[in-house]
Each structure stands twice: as C-alpha cells, then as structure tokens.
Amino acid sequence: MKHTALLIAAISGIMFYISAFSANAEERDTVYVIDIMQDIDKSSLRRLTMGLRDAEACGADYIVLHLDTYGGAVDAADSMRTAILHTPVPVVAFIDMQAASAGALISIACDSIYMRPGASIGAATVVNQNGEVMPDKYQSFMRGMMRATAEAHGRRSDGTWHRDPAIAEKMVDTAGVLSFTPDEAIQARYCEGKAEALDEVIALMGLDDCVIVEQELSPLERFVLFMMSPLLQGIFLMMIIGGIYFEVQSPGLGLPSIIAILGAVLYFSPLYIHGLALNWEIALFVAGLILLAVEIFVTPGFGVAGITGIILALTGLIFAMVDNDVLYFQGRLNLDALLRPCAVVLVSTAAGLTLSIWGASKLYPRKAFSYIAQKTELRGDEGWVGVDTQSVSGLVGTEVRAATEMYPSGKVKIGDRLYEAVMEYGSANAGDILKVVRTEGGRLYCVRLPR
Template identity: 30%
Template sequence: MISLMRHYLALLLWCLVMPSLWAQIPHEQAPQNVLVYVVPIEGPIAGPQTFILRRALKEAIEENVKTVVLKIDTPGGAVNDALEIIEMLEKFPGTTLAFVDNEALSAGAYIAIACDKIYMTPNGLIGSAAVVQATGQDVPETVRLKIESYLKAKIRQLSENDRYRGPVMQAMMDKAFVLEIEGKTLKPKGELLTLTASEANALYGAPPQPLLASGVASSTQAMLEQYFQKNNFVIKNFEITWSEALAKWLQGIAPVLLGLGMLCLFIEFKTPGFGVFGMLGLAALLIVFASNYVAGLAGNEEILIFLVGLLLLAAEIFLIPGTMIAGASGILMILGALVWAMADIWPSESFKITPDIFVEPLINVALALIFGLLAAILLSRFIPKSSLWKKLVLKAQVRSTKPQQNGDNTNNLFQLPPIGTRGYAATDLFPSGEIDIGGKRYQACSELGMIQKNSEVIVSGYKNFAVTVKPLRE
C-alpha cells in the first residue's frame, strides 16, 4: 500500500514539474510576416504625393512598421515638394526603399537618393536633376546656386556611408561637374548624368560597391524578395484619393476660408438667433480642419479639442447666450485646434516639438483674424447704412409700439422691435446678450455698462445688426 502511494506521489510530482520544465526549453517559433507599406510617387511631384506619404509614414510609426517602399515613376516636379518629402523621410526611424518603376528624373532623383536603398526595373532611368522652375524654364542663376548648394549639402548628409551616392547626385544636377571613377569618365563636363538600371548597378572600387542602386527587379514583390531574402512579408498599398487632391487646393486658400469663417461667426453673434451666417462660418472652419486631416497633419487629439470647442460655441448660442465665457472658450479651443492641426507633428520618439513648427499655422490664423476683423469693421460701418438695412429697421419702427404678445420664444432675425419698446433682460448683458419683449427674444447690446438678468430695459437704437438697450428707470 505504501509502495502504491509512493508511485502516485511520484506521478503527481512529475505532472506538476514537467510542464514548467517544458516551457523553459527553447522552441523554434514560426516566422512572422513583416508588414511593408508601399507608397506611390507617380506623375509630376506635387502636394497630393506629400499628403499620402506623410499619412503613410505617420501610420507606419504608430503601427511599428519598419519598412516603407516609395514606388517612383515621375518626370520630376516642384523642388519644394521634393524637399518636403526628403524631410519627411528623415523623420522616419525605419528603412526606406526606393523602387524606380520606369523613371525617377529631376526631383524624383532627389527623393530616390534620399532613401536608404534604391532598386530599379530593368528599363528604369534615374537622373537629370537640374534645378528648374515648375514650367520647365531655367531658374535665375543666384537662386539656382543657392538651391543647388543646399541640395548638395543635404545629399552629402544623407549619403555619408555611401561611397558614390554624393558624387553621382552632383553629376546629375551640375553640368560643370565631371564624374570619373577608376580612370573612367562616367559624365563629361556640359552634361547631366542619367543612369540606366545596369549602369546604376555597376560595381566599382575595392571592395566592389554598386554605383547607386542595390538591385534590379521586375516588380515590388520581386524587389522585396531580394531585400528580405525570403517571402515572409505582407504588402499594404497606399493610393492617392480625390480627397487628397482636393485637400491640396483647400490648403492653398486656408487663410481665406478661415477669414470668411471668422467674419460669418462675427455677423452671427451680432444678429439675433442662429442662422445662415453661423452655419457658413462653422462650415468654413470645418473645411479647413478636414483638409488638414486629409493632408495627414491633424490627429485625433485635435479633432477632440475642435469638437469640444464647437459644443461650447453651441452652448453660448443656444443655452447660455450673453455670458461670453462659453463662447470665448469655444472659439479659443477651435483656433487652438486649427493651429495644432496645421502643425506637422510626428508620432516618433525622436521628434521634438519646437516653436518653429507653429510659426506658419499661427501666421495663417493671424491673417484670417485680421481679414475677419477688417471685414467686420467695414460691414458694421456701411451695411447699417444700406437700403436693405434701412428697410428692415423701418419695418420694425412702423409696427405697433406695443410688444408682440404671440408667445413665440424663437429668435427673430429681421423683425426688430421699435425704438422705445420696453422689455426685460432675458440674460445678463456683458454688454451683449438677449432681451425678451412680449415673449420674443432679440439679440441686444447694453448702451452703457452691464445690465443684470430680469432688469427692465427699453430699446434705444440699432447697432451692428442688433438692438441697443438701456435700463428703464422709473
């Protein structure tokens, strides 16, 4: 019996110990697929390409994707957009691969050389990167020399560990430069260097090193098989959408849209009720915000702040009119969200937020505020004198001097109460707020100082799309 018990105890001990011992034995894990993002840089280089690349790179950082491929087929384009793309590539902590699918000329060559490795299709071309205007005309010499000097320094910085990349790039952009390697002249004076796939992959030096490219492949799939040396990757393709093309145009007129939005909101605050101007103002601000979101600038935090600002603004208009606290806070949050949304903030740990990234957004918002303020001043001075405004005021004055008693609590945009009409303050006037006359509410402004809620008032005039009132003293 005792022997049997010993066997049971030994079996129990074995069952308890073996799983933990088995867990400590190293086992070969199945290889996980590597996620790779592929971003097209196709056609003339312009804003939409920068938008889609920014979106892809930021998403790659957030999703911990280590490899991004730029599929390049471009005759060139705007140098400023190419420089913006190069700066974005520098901010990406992972590996960037350029796949030249047909051609990477002019600004496209800058972008390809800014990547960590370059692959080309068998018929691919890369080079001819002289600085020219977007129209194809030559840039003035002084401007050209400045841009070329900056580009050369940038390429040298990006190709410190590459033996030939810097000289090759200089040969592509400088006619006067002569590229000679091992006694062989690859580019004589007076020409711009353009390389075929075989020329870009030719080996030079000791130990042998490719002149520019790292391989030739017929497709992105074949290129990645070369790079990873195995087929354990998954490709996610990005595509330029119509919204990104629209966002580029909207960003160009962002200060104008912001200014119009501010102006419409000003008019709305100066007129009773909430109507067309309020909706137009909010729509203009939403369009600007949406364009920055599509461009890959705005994130979820900015959206949250923007929506909270809208809610506070709505509370000022519908729930607690006249306090100005909710309205002012809402406007500040909306403006802050817009400035934040326009700033190019990256989610990588190495990215540091500096005041410089907010300079351009602040300038845009400041221009919008100045435009809205000047337009509001002009409207407040001239529109009340217009025939339309006088007709509206005259209609109100020829009505019965008795307050309307229809019990309608809705705001009134055009039926202004006649001068001398009595009522009471429906809200505190600081100096703006609302008054109640015969059950109807009107946007009003105190003639002097503050008027407390429920105080009796009398209409004394009209100013800036609203009535002015003063306390009624018996």
C-alpha cells in the same frame, strides 16, 4: 503520305509562330511612372504610397519616380524612403532638375538614379520654416537616416558600396554641405546616367519595348490636393471668422452660421484626409464653437465662455496645420513648427474680422442684403422699449409672464412692455408665470412660480 507530312509541318510552323508572338507580347515589361513635382509633405507621401500600391496591383516590372523637389517635411520624406525600400518592385529615380534636402533622401532610397543635365542632388541639411539650420540633434538624425538608406543597397561584387554611406552623410554636413551635378554624381556612383527625358531613361534601362503606365489621380484626389493650397485655406479661415462675427452681431441660426460651418468643413476635411488634422484638434475646435454658442445664446455679455471658446477654436485651427511628428520631435516640443500655422491663422483671422466689420457697415443698411443675418428691429410700437438699468432693478420680486419660450433666455411681458429675461435655472414655456429674483445689465433673472 507526303501531303500529310507537309500539312503537319505547316501547322507546326503556324503554332510555333503564334507561341513565339504570344511569348514576345507577354515578355514586354511594364513601367509605372509616378510624378512628385512638389514640396515633400503629407500629400506627396499619399501620392507615392498610392502609386506604389497601384504599380504592384497592375504587375509593373519597374517604377520610375519622376522627381523635381526642393525638399520638405522630414517625417514625410522618411516615410517615403521607407516605402520605396520596402516595395518589391525596382524603383528608378529620374531627377528632373532638383532633388534637394528631402528629395535627396528619397532619390538615394531608389535602386537606380538618372539625372537630367543641369540637375542637382544633395543639400540635405535640416532647416526650419525660415531656412535656419536646426540644432545638431536634428542633423544627427538626418545623417543617420542618410547613411542607413545608402547602406540598404549593399555592396558590389568587388566589396565597394553601391552607394557610399560616407558621401550620403556629407550631404547633411553643416560645415560644408555636399551637392552633386550629374557628372559628379556619376563619378561618385550616385547616378547611373544622364537623360533629357523619361523616354531616354527607359532606353538607358534597356527597356525599349515596354508598356508605360502613368499614375492617374481620381478627380476626388485632385480636388482634395487643390483644397489644401495655402490661398484656399486662408479663405476658409476667413469664412469661419467672418461667419462667427456676423452671428455674434445678430444671434440666430442664419446664413452666417452656415458659412462658418461650411468654412470649417472645407478647412478640416483635406487636412484630416491627409493625416495632418487629428481627432483631438478637431474636437478642440468644436469645443471652442460650443463655448461661443453658449456665450451667444445662453449667458449674457461676453465673458469666460466666449474668451475660452475663441482660444480653443484658434488653437484647434493652428494645430490642425501642424505636422505633429515634427512638433514632437524625439519627445521634445519643437515650437518652430508652430510659426507658420500661427502666422496663417492669425493673419487670416485679422483679415476675416476686418472684412466682416467693413462688410457689416456696408451691407446692413441695405434691404437687399437683409437676409445675410437675422436683424430684428425692436420697434417701440410693438412693445419694445429701451431699458434703464436702475428702473429695472426696481422690478425685483415682481411676477411676470413669459412672452416667449425661455431656454433659458427669452422675453417677458410686464403690462404692455417686453423685457429681456433669463431663467435663473431650468427653462419656461410661453405663458408661464415667473418671478424676478435679480437684475444684471438690464436683464431680468427669473424663476418659475409653482402652478
């Protein structure tokens, strides 16, 4: 009986130890870390929303937003602060040196703020791409958003604000914009403490024994963010312009067309994924290319279709880089948002044309590069002749035979000579009998004769 009691006591002790160990393991908090060490834009918004979603999915108890930014797009910052305010998981901001402008708004949205010594928060005045202060209606909007964000944290038990809305509003005041050092922020209750590193932040949160999970971007996400760099975007633009230039110089679906199409895909894909390029902007660019193709392959010369195509294509490229929420701020057109995209597209276009002209002069004479574009030599011993526009005008009314397919342009043969020709309407097959009805610019315009 005594041995039985000892056995039961031993088993009970073991079970208690196991249950206590399991409970301790289960009680370890999970901290999910999101790094935002860049300007605030669509890509940083995407990174944050993905991180918040992943943190909830893995059952994180806290989210630490590791922040170092000089600001950025107001609309992206607004979406980021809204996402932070609405997430059920407590969010802690660790300001690793800078939380200026849009970064201040995002930090204030967090439940707690910790700052590295030497860091700063504030200076949330709205400026344009040139650093110039925007009109007061923009500042009023930002002041209201800063106040609302501070008020969202409510009041303390003594009735004072957890984050004083008046202080948040002063960060936007153009007359005397407010910024805080860590000590000043602590005194104003806009910072809970100072920390040199993330480990110290977690210790100040009272989470010495916790599981830290850092956000991991997939290779595809990293690649897309890399493709959005200004340098690569400029290169893609030059690929588009250069490919179109070479194709205009020597019509025919060759390597220049492939390069232009590849450049367009690489240019638009990351912008579309991150919400900058909209469907109508891509459609505008495609419409421009279609008009250019019509000008190159269908109609002679370079006229309305070609000019319109260039305008539409450039417009599509420019607007794809523009943040549409900033462009149409409160229902009014903000042309300042077009300055940087216009500069990038126009400079890249000029550079692409210059390099294309230089490259054409260097590459075309060399046989080793003859595959770059279709360059058929029109030899006299093969039936090709230079056209005298006055002598060609005397061919009106002449019956000719189509030497090639004409959809609608092609070649016709008169005797042993080949002439450039265009169908007045419809198309013709090789061997069809046609009649010349008019001439223009050395080309014969023909109609099909009834068989």
